[in-house]
Amino acid sequence: MRETIRFLRRGKPVELIDVGPTETVLDYLRLREGSTGTKEGCGEGDCGACTVALGRIVDGRLVYQPVNACILLLGMIDGAELVTVEDLAADGRLHPVQLALRDLHGSQCGFCTSGFVMSLFTLYHAHGKEKRRKTVTDWLAGNLCRCTGYRPIVDAALDSCFDAADDSFSWRAAETREALRRIVDSRDVFIGDGDEFFAAPASVEGLGALYGEHPDATLVAGATDVGLWITKALMDLPKVIWLGRIAGLDRVEQSAAGVxxxxxxxxxxxxxxxxxxAPDLGELWRRIGSKQVRASGTVGGNIANGSPIGDSPPALIALGATLELQKGDASRTLDLEHYFLDYGRQDRAAGEFVTGLFVPTLDPNQVFRCYKVSKRFDQDISAVMGAFRFTLADTTITEARIAFGGMAATPRRAAGAETALIGASLDDPSTWGPAMRALTADYRPISDMRASADYRMETARALLAKALMEASGAPEQIRLRQPEGSVDDRAA
Amino acid sequence: MTAPLDPHAGADLRHVRKSLPHDSAGKHVTGTAVYIDDILEPIGTLHVVPGWAREAVRGRIRSMDFDPVRAAPGVVAVLTAEDIPGHNDCSPSIGGDPVLADGEILFHGQVVFAVIAETRAAARKAARLARIEVEPQTPIVSVEDAIAADITVLPDYQFRRGSPETGMATAERCLSGVFHIGGQEHFYLEGQAALAVPGEDGAMLVHSSTQHPSEVQHILGKVLAVPDAAVTVEVRRMGGGFGGKESQANQWAALAALAARATKRPCKIRLDRDDDMIMTGKRHDFRVEWSVGHNETGRIRVVDMDLFARCGYSADLSLGVVDRTMFHADSSYFYPDAAIRSRRLRTDTCSNTAFRGFGGPQGMLAAERMIDAIAISLGLDPLEVRKRNFYDEARNLTPYGMPVEEWRTLHAIVAQLEKDSTYWDRREAVRGYNARNHVLKKGLALTPVKFGISFTLKHLNQAGALVHLYTDGSVQLNHGGTEMGQGLYQKVAQVVADELGVTLDKVHITATNTSKVPNTGPTAASSGTDLNAMAALNAARTIKDRLIAFAAERYQCDPKQIAFHDNRVRVGSREVPLAEVARAAHLARIHLSDAGFYASPKITWDRDSASGRPFLYFAYGAACAEVTVDTMTGEMVVDRVDILHDVGKSLNPAIDIGQIEGGFVQGMGWLTTEELVWDEHGRLRTHAPSTYKIPTASDVPEDFRVALYDSPGNPEETIYRSKAVGEPPVMLANAVFCAITDALASLRPGRLPPLDAPATPEAIMRAVHAMKAQEAPA
Structure with a gap:
């Protein structure tokens, strides 16, 4: 048991004994350390002004990822190097990304600039990136700038981020790796007492025991949602269990059967x-939150918190994903679609937690499409999200799995439309009509600030039509932005 | 001596006209630029958080219970209206903006009390514990509600030219329509903030994130019941303003100062993003009812327009904002006869305020809407119709009687952009694309910008500056303009450096401070550089003139042979370091400091008679936008934008380009993704970036070509013949809206797509349905 958290800061290990369960990294920087370069713009991880970089060893390599400090709990930087905007200039010389931003006029009011600098710093250190505008705009989707119109920032990124890393961080990478290894251990972390604590167990067994003892504790994975309970709802979360140190729980294993x-x-x-x-699934993932949100946010957490508009569940349900849950030593598996019971209510018992998810590979005779419709293309929550898996015998649909987000209190399948599609022919649009009409009975969407009920319903129908048109090999392009790596899979 | 006013000046300029980085760029990128919340807190600083009645929209306050607030950990005090020693109002105009609610809730989000606590976190938590009971009244939310109730914040106003009734009766063709234009949240990245530090004898030093330090000072004088002279307001920089800190910063500075007065300790306030978006005013949304009479060639005969502005619960700056909508309801087009009427409607919502363009964008968009309607109904290309209606030599009088003298610039810019953007080739390509594609449709539009420069309140067109030359040859620069990212400090420093012949590193830029330059106007109306650079130039020139007179005598040479450059003074055939001359002048008891002043010439506007000249000049520009619309979902992508913009002779091309690009993207956001949604109870539902979507990097057109018009210089005698650039580029984004209209118009020739702004996917789909419907909508 360790009653501290440890992280690396400016080359030196920092060990804290006083870490409140809901203290954020941003508050630590600004209020405790006095490092005011990192700004609060929104307090909900949407504007990126608070972006900092976390360095961790991944597969033996030192990897820097951008995260939103405003909704990141301080305890969650245990074992990482924390890098902020003040740290980049070395020996009085600006870092290449700083130099480019300055010289190419990438700052105006300057308030968002720290966040951009840190996002670009992580891009500068990223591996396997391709030098093009889209790489940059993807990387910066979580950084809002209200002054520049972004053009000079994108130019600065293209100018500075695509050469081999040659900065004080790359020079001392070996030392940093060594220093990180020294602070990482496999002990359970527990700071506080039985009434109020921040805990980070190191094993599933440890989690099972701790959560069993404190079923009222809040489980935190990436804190991209829980963080808002703290910063916006001002909730007191006296008992926080962070899952990020549990060995093996972050596994991603791809086999022929699935992931x-x-x-x-x-x-x-x-x-x-x-x-x-599936290319569409990759595109959907790329549009979930932002680089910062995806670096922290977990697929498990997105499912476990049961948001009706969380973008991943509809796609995963259409793909037939299954969920694995555990309580104490007992585990069970259920279809993901059955996990979502009602708005804010999931099939999860007290003390039970999600351990993993299995997403099956598409069969060769299956076509998958998903579409996210939102007011803004990047980093927005969908008004409607539709996911479709059609199983085909030649051009006849033998099975359809259709799931929507934003259409009901939970992500849900369109039972009526699925049934109506069986036997429909991709070659004959007149056979699609019953399914389109059935959607009206499958859902009763609501009106809110994202869209009206009518628009949602009509867009749901449009997305089903799009999926069928694309699956049938539409002769013309019917979406504004094609996902990366998409091909005409009708041949498949 | 007249170099700055000489259109050909430039050859020997060291800083002016150079693309030098923003003065704080190095600090921005290292995180060392200090904003209000970054100022080292004096010992004992307390934190203030505004409290409000979360359930109430409108109604009398029945009871208030703050016991749970006072009992919360860390709370030092709770302030209510009763605790205000002076006048409970922070209005920039005619009153009606209580600092703290006094017996009545006027809109959802109105501040009722303030919590003062040892930490900000403690104050935030405590602020939610108040129990406020309100007798609910049915709120007036929409502009239509307010029209029905016939309630305004200010009297109606109109421009009339010629005989519009006769014009409409005799015009060959008439069209009319109703058009809604949405508002816009400023979304400055740094929220509203202030730090108040109490001093001796009732003095109060307030660091405020404001565009108008003098107004904050004057308001605090009234609120605290102290003389203006006791209050000092300072602002080094804002993390964005865009008009949202012109009047809207007053209340927060007042709360910080009231708290500091009550506790005798420094007090800081920084709004949560949600509070900021709920409590502060935004760009006005409008209902526009228009009628236009025109002939078969598309030439306008007469325009009749009613502009209904939703002002919110108080007048704030709505007088000037809506006037500017009227001043720009002509866009770049000559209306032989016109009736342009405006109503400033009162609603029980936050009080709408200044926002970059100050009403101008809405007026211009309405004009472009009419042009599109004419073009579509006649089957003409909208660009042709635009050009046929441009102001020209013979037809140059605006509906408010000011001649458009520089119409040639407008024609030249549009002609060049038409060519550079290959408009007509692309028009053909778009037509071809739309013939081949049934789901995705392309649209193209080229729209002009003509924006009047000057405050339409005449007295605001003045500025002061304070320049000190020290005996080591360094210069301290101060002026009344504020820095919100627009590069004002940098531009003024360049002017002063060149005037005194020093290198830029010798010019020390200092924070705007009401004790250095008093009685300033707001940094607004795009006028910051025009006014303050000229005032600073006048100060520097006075010092220089004194040095020249001194040096001519000391070094026995002709004053004409004295020149200043590179920190040296050339006196005849020899060169002396400026520091040496300054020291010698000081020993000779020459004053090395001056307070410069400038007032814009030619402004003669008289609002009562609606006559005279409201603007010193116009800034021009044009944009060509190409978009693709998905007619199944309403999604839209801006594919390419070409911009040509007129900044006269630029003081700093890089900064000007930055204003153009940034203004365009902000305008594009206003017209596309940025949607303010109020529910039927009058509560704003889009009060955070999770629900209110400003553009991101990928929304910027991939093909984005921006150029400065090769101007012979501002014909008016402005600083180095430059032109103002802050606001005009916002309206370049009208091209995006018109391009979307164009794409939708392809669905059914001859029918104007019923598209309102912002053109969200849902708004676009509404228009798509109407275009595909069998019967034309009523």
Whole structure:
């Protein structure tokens, strides 16, 4: 048992004994350390002004990821190097990304700039990136700038982020790795007492025992949602159990049968595997939150908190994903669609937790499509999200799995439309009509600030039509932005 | 001596006209630029959080119970209206903006009390514990509600030219329509903030994130019941303003100062993003009812327009904002006869305020809407119709009687952009694309910008500056303009450096401070550089003139042979370091400091008679946008944008380009993704970036070509013949809206798509359905 958290800061290990369960990294930086370069713009992980970088060893390599400090709990940087905007200039010389931002006029009011600097710093250190505008705009989707119109920032990124890393961080990478190894251990972390604590067990067994003892504790994976309970709802969460140190729980295992995703695997860590399952799935993953949110947020957490608009569940339900849960020593498996009972209510007992998710590979005679419709293309929550898996015998649909987000209190399948599609022919649009009409009975969407009920319903129908048109090999392009790696899979 | 006013000046300029980085760029990128919340807190600083009645929208306060607030950990005090020693109002105009609610809730989000606590976190938690009971009344929420109730915040106003009734009766063709234009949240990245530090004798030093330090000072004088002279307001920089900190910063500075007065300790306030978005005013949304009479060629004969603005619960700056909508309801088009009427409607919602463009964008968009209607109904290309209606030599009088003298610039810019953007080739390509594609449709539009520069309140067109030359040759620069990212400090420093012949590193820029330059106007109306650079130039020139007179005598040479450059003074054939001259002048008891002043010439606007000249000049520009719309979902992508914009002779091309690009993208957000949604109870539902969507990097057109118009210089005698650039580029984004209209118009030739702004996917789908419907909508 360790009663501290430990992280690396400016080359030196820092060990804290006083870590409140809901203290954020941003508050630590600004209020305790006095490092005011990192800004609060929104307090909900949407604007990126508070972006900092976390360095961790992944597969033996030092990897820097951007995260939103405003909703990241302080305890969650245990075992990482924390890098902020003040740390980049070395020996009085600006870092290449700082230099480019300054010289190419990438700052105006400057308030968002720290966050951009840190996002670009992580891009600078990223591996396997392709030098093009889209790489940059993807990377910066979580950083809002209200002054520049982004063009000079994107130019600065293209100018500075695509050469081999040659900065003080790359020079001392070996030392950093060594220093990180020294602070990482496999002990359970527990700071506080039985009434108020931040805990980070190191094993599933440890979690089982602790959660069994404190079923009223809040389980935290990436904190991209729980963080808002703290910063926005001002909830007191006296008992916090962070899952991020549990060995093996972040596994991502791809086999011929499918992908096994551990409960704490982040969206970032699963992006490649999802893109391999289907290009549309990769594109959907890329549009979930932002780089920062995907670096922290977990697929398991997105499911476990049961949001009706969480973007991953509809797609995973259409793909026939199954969920694995554990309580104490007992575990069970259920179809993901059955996990969501009602708004804010899931099939999860007190003390029970999600351990993983299995997403099966598409059969060769299956076509998968999903579409997310939102006011803004990047980093928005969908008004409607539709996912479709059609099983085909030649051009006849023999089975359809259709799930929507934003259409009901939970992500849910369209039973009526699925049935109506059986026997429909991709070659004959007149056979699609019953399914389109059936959607009206499958859902009763609501009106809110994202869209009206009418728009949601009509868009749901449009997305089903789109999926069928694309599956049938529409002669013309029918979506505005094609996902990466998409091919005409009608031949498949 | 007249170099700055000489259109050909430039050859020997060291800083002016150079693309130098923003003065704080190095600090921005290292996180060392200090904003209000970053100022090292004085010992004992307390934190203030505004409290409000979360359930109430409108009604009399029945009871208030703050016992649970006072009992919460860390709470030092609770302030209510009764605790205000002076006047409980922070209005920038005619009153009606209580600092703290006094017996009545006027809108959802109105501040009722303030919690002062040892930490911000403690204050935030405690603020939610108040029990406030309100007798609910049915709120007036929409502009239509307010029209029905016939309630305004200010009297109606109109411009009339010629005989619009006769014009409409005799025009060959008439069209009319109703059009809604949404508002816009500023979403400055740094929220509202202030730090108040009490001093001796009732003095109060307030660091405020404000565009208008003098107004904050004057308001605090009234609220605290102290003389203006006791209050000092300072602002080094804002993390964005966009008009949202012109009047809307007053209340927070007042609360911080009231708390500091009550506790005798420094007090800081920084709004949560949600509170900020709920409590502060936004761009006005409008209902526009328009009628236009025109002939078969698309030439306008007469325009009749009713502009209904939703002002919110108080007048704030709505007088000037809606006037500016009227001043720009002509866009770039000549209306032989016109009736342009406006109503400033009162609703039980936050009080709408200044926002970059200050009403102008809404007026111009309404004009472009009419042009699109004419073009579509006649089957003409909208660009042709635009050009046929441009102001020209013979037809140059605006509906408010000011001649458009520089119409040639407008024609030249549009002609060049038409060519550079290959408009007509692309028009053909778009037509071809739309013939081949049934789901995705492309649209193209080229729209002009003509924006009047000057405050339409005449007295605001003045500025002061304070320049000190020290005996080591360094210069301290101060002026009344505030820095919100627009590069004002940098531009003024460049002007002063060149005037005194020093390198930029010798010019020390200092925070705007009401004790250095008093009685300033707001940094607004795009006028910051025009006014403050000229005031600073006048100060520097006075010092220089004194040095020249001194040096001519000391070094026995002709004053004409004295020149300043690179920190040296050339006196005849020899060169002396400026520091040496300054020291010698000081020993000779020459004053090395001056307070410069400037007032814009030519402004003669008289609102009562609606006559005279409201603007010193116009800034021009044009944009060509191409979009693709998905007619199944309403999603839209801006594929390409070409911009040509007129900044006169630029003081700093990089900064000007930055204003153009940033303004365009902000305008594009206003017209596309940024949707303010109030529910039927009058509560704003989009009060955080999770629900209110400003553009991200991927929304910027992949093909984005921005150029400065090769101007011969501002014909007016502005600083180095430059033109203002803050606001005009917002309206370049009208091209995006018109391009979407164009794409939708392809669905059914001859019918104007009923598209309102913002063109969200849902708004686009509504228009798509109407276009595909068998019967034209009523």
């Amino acid at each position: 096994l995703i551990g409960a704490t695997a982040t969206f970032a860590a699963t992006e490649a595997a999802m893109a391999r399952l």
